[in-house]
Amino acid sequence: MKLAVVVPAYNEEKTVGKVIHQIPKRIPGIEKVEIIVVDDGSTDWTVSEAMKAGAKVIRHKMNMGLAISFRDGLDAALEDGADVIVNTDADLQYDQRDIPKLIKPIIKGEADIVLTDRNVWKLPHMPLGKKIGNKLATWIVRILSGFPVKDAQSGFRAFSREAALNLNVLSGYTYVQETIIQAVFKKMKITQVPCKFRAREGDSRLIKSIWSYAKRAGLTITTTYVHYKPLEIFLTAGIFLVLLGFVIGFRVLANFLLTGSVSPYIPSAILTAILLIVGFQIVMLGLIADSINANRRTMERILYLIRKNSKR
Ligand SMILES: Nc1nc2c(ncn2[C@@H]2O[C@H](COP(=O)(O)OP(=O)(O)OP(=O)(O)O)[C@@H](O)[C@H]2O)c(=O)[nH]1
Ligand SMILES: [Mg+2]
Structure with missing residues (x-):
């Protein structure tokens, strides 16, 4: 050796x-x-x-x-x-x-x-x-x-x-x-x-x-x-925001179904919309980052084979 x-x-x-x-x-x-x-x-x-x-x-x-x-x-x-x-x-x-x-x-x-x-x-x-x-x-x-x-x-x-x-x-x-x-x-x-x-x-x-x-x-x-762990990070953050959006939005939706009006929950409605949109986008970012991660793994495999087969 x-x-x-x-x-x-x-x-x-x-x-x-x-x-x-x-x-x-x-x-x-x-x-x-x-x-x-x-x-x-x-x-x-x-x-x-x-x-x-x-x-x-x-x-x-x-x-x-x-x-x-x-x-x-x-x-x-x-x-x-x-x-x-x-x-x-x-x-x-x-x-x-x-x-x-x-x-x-x-x-x-x-x-x-x-x-x-x-x-x-x-x-x-x-x-x-x-x-x-x-x-x-x-x-x-x-x-x-x-x-x-x-x-x-x-x-x-x-x-x-x-x-x-x-x-x-x-x-x-x-x-x-x-x-x-x-x-x-x-x-x-x-x-x-x-x-x-x-x-x-x-x-x-x-x-x-x-x-x-x-x-x-x-x-x-x-x-x-x-x-190495993009999906876990982005998915956790994104799903957390989406769930928070659902929790806050539940009251707005219930009120809307009962009265036909968003008022007096307009601020909550805006917050819900922001949370759902941002949360969804973070989940999407996670999926894109995961595809890049798949590329990284492929490239690392190629590098490994090049190194392994060079010289020695
Ligand atoms: N190649 C290279 N080596 C470096 C560089 N900076 C430090 N080193 C080397 O890396 C090793 C560790 O650096 P040190 O400065 O001792 O850092 P350290 O051991 O983490 O910290 P100390 O506890 O302060 O000694 C030594 O062999 C240094 O000569 C650098 O910029 N380039
Ligand atoms: Mg040292």
């Missing part, structure tokens, strides 16, 4: 080499380990440090964002014939010696994806605001996906070849929540293992402020859910 370790990096000259050296090169069940650094337009010495440490480097001329780098890393690993893919950060926060533990369920064929749990509450170096943000985002992913994820923000993960072939990252910013929601909806088997997580030296490259992260990650989570 071949393992590819993907390391997205943006201006990580101080740590990327150490991360590469720390990655175990001999792992039971693995014949070959390849390290792929995805340099995202770094303006420091990240690329030369990564090459010096022996990694293959894929370069973006401009900063494209972490999610796009992750996607390109997965594609490169698949093209190189990886059977197992690990994604890790270049900032030395994760302990690469956890990799054998991480890939074990995949080698044994017991999981498609292995997530890690940093146990954020117990991390002495993580600020309280970040802990709360992490817990909140994890809770939202748990509710939306229906999977009891423990730490949705940890980027240290392992994927089987089949899982990587099936994932399609659409966000440009962060892939962590999107991939979990997709994996659950695509019925992949997910396992979770605890991992160590050190304090970061220097500033975060990804998170400028908790609010901007929350806004962008929130948008990604919402759109991912809508992409």
Whole structure:
């Protein structure tokens, strides 16, 4: 079996080499380990440090964002014939010696994806605001996906070849929540293992402020859910409005049948009309969104087959 370790990096000259050296090169069940650094337009010495440490480097001329780098890393690993893919950060926060533990369920064929749990509450170096943000985002992913994820923000993960072939990252910013929601909806088997997580030296490259992260990650989570469950969302909202319209309109209709007049319920009649029209339109939108969803599934199947049959 071949393992590819993907390391997205943006201006990580101080740590990327150490991360590469720390990655175990001999792992039971693995014949070959390849390290792929995805340099995202770094303006420091990240690329030369990564090459010096022996990694293959894929370069973006401009900063494209972490999610796009992750996607390109997965594609490169698949093209190189990886059977197992690990994604890790270049900032030395994760302990690469956890990799054998991480890939074990995949080698044994017991999981498609292995997530890690940093146990954020117990991390002495993580600020309280970040802990709360992490817990909140994890809770939202748990509710939306229906999977009891423990730490949705940890980027240290392992994927089987089949899982990587099936994932399609659409966000440009962060892939962590999107991939979990997709994996659950695509019925992949997910396992979770605890991992160590050190304090970061220097500033975060990804998170400028908790609010901007929350806004962008929130948008990604919402759109991912809508992409996969449009009918449920629109149908629920539309039917709710139509039913409300019927409840309010019942009195208007009864009065009209008895007296032949809408008065004195004209405001209720207007509200009923609005609720019925808007509700009906939302149901129609749901049906259109569901047709688009069917197209997405077809296209994902085509992409899967193209990836599966290319190179190797
Ligand atoms: N390719 C790419 N990688 C990025 C970008 N921003 C951050 N990274 C990398 O993604 C990994 C995680 O980024 P961090 O800045 O450590 O973000 P984080 O770990 O979520 O947050 P911290 O807890 O503050 O470290 C690191 O390896 C970064 O080098 C980016 O724009 N593009
Ligand atoms: Mg980090």
